[in-house]
Amino acid sequence: MIKDTIGIFDSGIGGTSIWREIHELLPFENTTYLADSINAPYGIRSKQEIIELSRKNTIKLLELGAKIIVVACNTATTNAIDELRSEFDVPFIGIEPAIKPAALKSKTKTIGILATKGTLSSGLFTKTSELYTQGLKVIEVEGNGLVELIEDGKIYSEEMDVLLDKLLLPLKENPIDYLVLGCSHYPYLIPKLKEKFSPDLSIIDSGEAVARQTKTILEKKGLLNIDFRQKGSCIFYTNYNPSVLNKIINPKNNEFQVKQLNF
Numbered sequence: 528m529i530k531d532t533i534g535i536f537d538s539g540i541g542g543t544s545i546w547r548e549i550h551e552l553l554p555f556e557n558t559t560y561l562a563d564s565i566n567a568p569y570g571i572r573s574k575q576e577i578i579e580l581s582r583k584n585t586i587k588l589l590e591l592g593a594k595i596i597v598v599a600c601n602t603a604t605t606n607a608i609d610e611l612r613s614e615f616d617v618p619f620i621g622i623e624p625a626i627k628p629a630a631l632k633s634k635t636k637t638i639g640i641l642a643t644k645g646t647l648s649s650g651l652f653t654k655t656s657e658l659y660t661q662g663l664k665v666i667e668v669e670g671n672g673l674v675e676l677i678e679d680g681k682i683y684s685e686e687m688d689v690l691l692d693k694l695l696l697p698l699k700e701n702p703i704d705y706l707v708l709g710c711s712h713y714p715y716l717i718p719k720l721k722e723k724f725s726p727d728l729s730i731i732d733s734g735e736a737v738a739r740q741t742k743t744i745l746e747k748k749g750l751l752n753i754d755f756r757q758k759g760s761c762i763f764y765t766n767y768n769p770s771v772l773n774k775i776i777n778p779k780n781n782e783f784q785v786k787q788l789n790f
Contacts, residue, residue, distance in 0.1 A: 531752075532557040532759075533741065534593025536584040539567035539678045540765075540772050541712025542599025545622060548734035549597065549741055550761060556745075556752050557759040559591050561790065564767035568674035569602040570643025570710070577645065581607035585615055587790040594750050597741060598622060599711050601642060601733075605649035618748055620741050623655060624709035625731045630659040632729070633705050637664040639698040642709025644669045652709075666701050668694055670710060677712045680771040687719065695723055708732040715775075764788040 533553070535546050539562050546560055561584050569577050581603045588596055597620045598604045598611070604621035612619050624646065629638045638660070646652050647667055656665065671694070676687050698706065706728055708714060714732045721730070745751040752759065763785045765772045773785040 530592050530594040532559045532592050533595055533597065533745075534559050534561070534585075534588030534591065535597040535599050536561040536563065536581075536588060536603075537599040537711055538569040538580075538602065539564040539674065539712065539767075540775050541674065541677065541710060541715070542597075543763075543772070543775055544711050544714040544732070545597060545599035545734050545737050546761075548738035550759075552738040553742055553745075553752075554758050555755050558761045559588060559593060560761070560763045561588060561788075562763065562765040562767070562772050563790075564678055564765050564772070567678050568643060569600060570645035570670075570674065572602075572645065574606045574649075577603055577606040578610050581611055582614070583790065585611055585617075589615070589617065593617065595620065595741065595745060595748075597737065599737070601709050601711060602645035602649075605646050605651040618744050618750075620737060620744060622711060622733050622737050624652065624707045625733045625736065626655055626707055627659045629705035629707045629729075629731060630663055633663060635702045635704045636662065637666070637701050637703050638705045638707060639666045639668065639701070639703040640707045640709055641668050641670050641694075641698075641713060642707075643674070644671070646709050664701065666698055666703060668697055670694060670713065673716065674710065674712050677715055678767075678771065680774060682715055682719070687716075691716070691719060691723060695720075699724070704728060706730045760784075762786065764790070766790055
């Protein structure tokens with residue numbers, strides 16, 4: 528099989544926020560997305576479980592012709608990407624909470640991080656946080672339950688509002704001026720988060736940086752598509768109910784293919 532697609536995987540639909548940034552920056556590249564929704568959320572799983580699920584997703588993407596793999600999941604990146612890089616002969620792009628820009632730009636010297644338990648408890652997150660947050664107050668909040676509601680298509684539900692009000696209380700009690708989103712599902716909550724905080728709060732995620740890094744690595748490896756005659760194909764696979772993924776990807780029309788696949 529010719530390896531001609533950017534492979535992307537996440538523990539569900541959240542990584543589509545990363546896919547959007549990649550597709551916008553590299554519209555002529557083919558992309559193949561795996562939503563491992565049947566095993567979501569990864570954030571409550573053990574490190575070994577996360578590694579095994581990440582291996583499974585990687586193997587499937589390689590079977591589907593991936594020339595590079597984007598781990599569009601903070602929890603999988605922080606817990607499994609080192610193992611993936613040591614085992615598979617393909618470039619990997621990871622995703623981490625954007626702590627560095629928040630720490631450097633904060634004027635109140637107080638930042639918030641909304642992430643999964645799996646990300647916040649990982650060694651990579653701890654190392655990154657210690658490197659950039661000296662002298663800052665960091666309010667870490669586990670977004671327990673958020674991924675499940677997003678996966679169920681309940682972003683704008685009353686249930687989501689109640690959960691957010693509960694989870695965000697420690698952040699509202701502190702003068703944070705930056706909120707770092709440490710899960711690729713969470714960018715879909717930005718409209719709700721903006722309703723609940725001052726307009727002065729800056730909310731940042733890693734999507735744009737991941738897209739730029741993907742382009743850089745493709746260029747360095749000589750893998751960048753230079754045929755600009757037509758836009759690349761974009762195919763999405765899920766091992767659960769495809770309706771929510773389809774709604775996220777195709778809100779107005781059926782431009783992109785969404786298929787159910789056992790993996």
